[in-house]
Amino acid sequence: MTRAPLPEPSELTAGFWDAARREELVLQRCRSCGTLRHYPQLLCPGCTSSEWDWAPVSGRGVVHSFTVTHQAFHPAWADRLPYVVATVELDEGPRMVSDLDEDPGDVAIGRRVEVFFERVDDEITLPRFRLSHHEEDPR
C-alpha cells in the first residue's frame, strides 16, 4: 500500500521519527517541569523552558474521538474507503492521531488502543495504533 503524504521531519521533530525507526514511541518532556508535550514545540507552554528530552511513553491509550471517512481527499487513500481516523489519548495524557485498520463498526470512543510501527521506507516509520484486544475494555 502506498502511503501519502509522508511527514517531512524538521530539526525539532527529527528525534520523534528517529525513535519511530527504532520502533520506540517518544514524546517531548520538559526538563524543568516534567510536562509531556505533543506536537513538538521549542518551549514548554507551561513554564517556557527550552530544555527538554525525548521520553519513552507506553503507546497505550483510548480512542478520544474518530471519524469514518467515505470520500477520498487524496488519491493515496482512494482504495481504503471507508477508513477510520482516530484521536488517541495516551495513558500519559498527550494525544496523537492515527488511522485504524479496523471495521468502522468496531471503533468507539473509549476503546483501548496500542501502538505498532509501520515501516514505509528507509527514512519514515509511522507509529500507528490498533484496537487492543488483550486489554480489559473499560466500557
Place this chain on the structure above:
Amino acid sequence: MTALELRDRCAIVGIGTTPYSRGTDASTLELHLEASLAALADAGLEPADVDGVMPHDIADRIAEEFVTNLGLRDLAFSSTIRTGGASFGSAVQSACLAVAAGVATCVLLPAGRRGYSEQRVSTSKVSPMPVLASINEFEKPYGNLVGMQWFAQAAQRHMHEYGTTSEHFGHIAVACRKHANLNPRAIMHGRPMTLPDHQASRLICTPFRLFDCSLESDGAGAILITSAERARDLAKPPVLVSGFGEGHGDPPTSITQKRDMTFIEGMHHAGRRAFAMAGIGPADIDCAQLYDGFTWFVLGTLEALGFCARGEGGPFVEGGRIELGGALPVNTHGGLLSEAHVSGVNHVIEAVRQLRREVEPERQVDPCDTVLVTNEGDFHEGSVLILRRP
C-alpha cells in the same frame, strides 16, 4: 481608549458583492475589485476617499493590488489578519481600531475566493497555511487530510458527551436552506431540502453528511468602514459596530489537541468581549449570522456564545427556533451552507442588509435592531461582531 469607549464609534457604510456561482472565469483579484467598486458605489464614495485596506489572507491578496487598480493614492493603513475563516471578523475589529485611533479615515475590506473553480477544499487544493505545519507532519500521513475530517471529530465527541444527533445538525442545514430559498442571490435558491433529504445525503466523514458541509463556491464581497460621525453624511443609513471581539483556542493548531474539542473556546472568548463592549447579552440579539463552514460550527457557537448551555445546542435548534419566525433566526441569507462560501463576508453583509431593511420582505427579521455576526477559522478560533441601527 478602552473597549467601552469604542462602542458605536465606527460604522459600516458600504457593502458590495459579486454574483455567487459555481464556476467563474474571473480571477480572485477581479472578484475582489468588482465587490470593492460595488461597496464604494453603495456608500457613495470614491476610491480617493479610501486610505486603508485590509487584504484577505485566504484569498492571497496584497494591499498593493488595490492601490494600483483602484488608484488609492495615499494609503495610510494596511494589515492582514491570519486566522483563516475568522480573519474577516477580526479585520473589522482592526479596521475600527485604526479609524477610532485616527490612523485611517475609511478602510476597505474585501474577501472571498474561487472556492469552486480553483481552491476546492474537497480536493485539498487550498493555500498552504503556516498554521497547518503540525497537521501536515503528524495528521495528514494518517489520512486526516481536510477540514471536514478535522471538525468531524469535534462533532463526534459532542455527540458522545451530550447525545447530540445527526438530526440536530440537520435542523441547522434545513434552516439555512429554507432561508436561501427566500434569497435570490443564494446558490441554493430554488433547491429546497428537508430533514429526510439531509439524512439521505451521502456520508462524507462521520458524522458529517454532504449537507452538513458548506458550499464550494466562487465569489467575493467587500465592506467599507469609517467613523460613525462621518457615516451620517453618506448615502446609506449607517450600521454601527457596537461590539467586537476575537478569541483564540488552546492550542490553536489542531482540533485533536484541544483541551476540550467540544467547546469552541476561541468563539467563547470573542463573544465575551463583544457582548461586554456592546453592553448587552444574548437575549438582546434579534438575529444571528453564524459562520457555518459545517453545521457543527453553528451548534457549537450557540453554546459558546451563551445562547444555550453547554451540551444543549442540539435541542436548541429543534422546532424551528433558528428559522425565520423563530426566537433566534440564524443565517437569514442561507449562510455558507446554502448562500455561498465567501469567507464569512456574506454574514456581515447580510447583517447590514437586515439592519437597513434591504432584504426581500419575506426574510426581513422584525424587529431587527441588533444583529450578531461570527466568523470562525483555523481551529475553533473566533471573531464576533455586534452590529446595530443608530
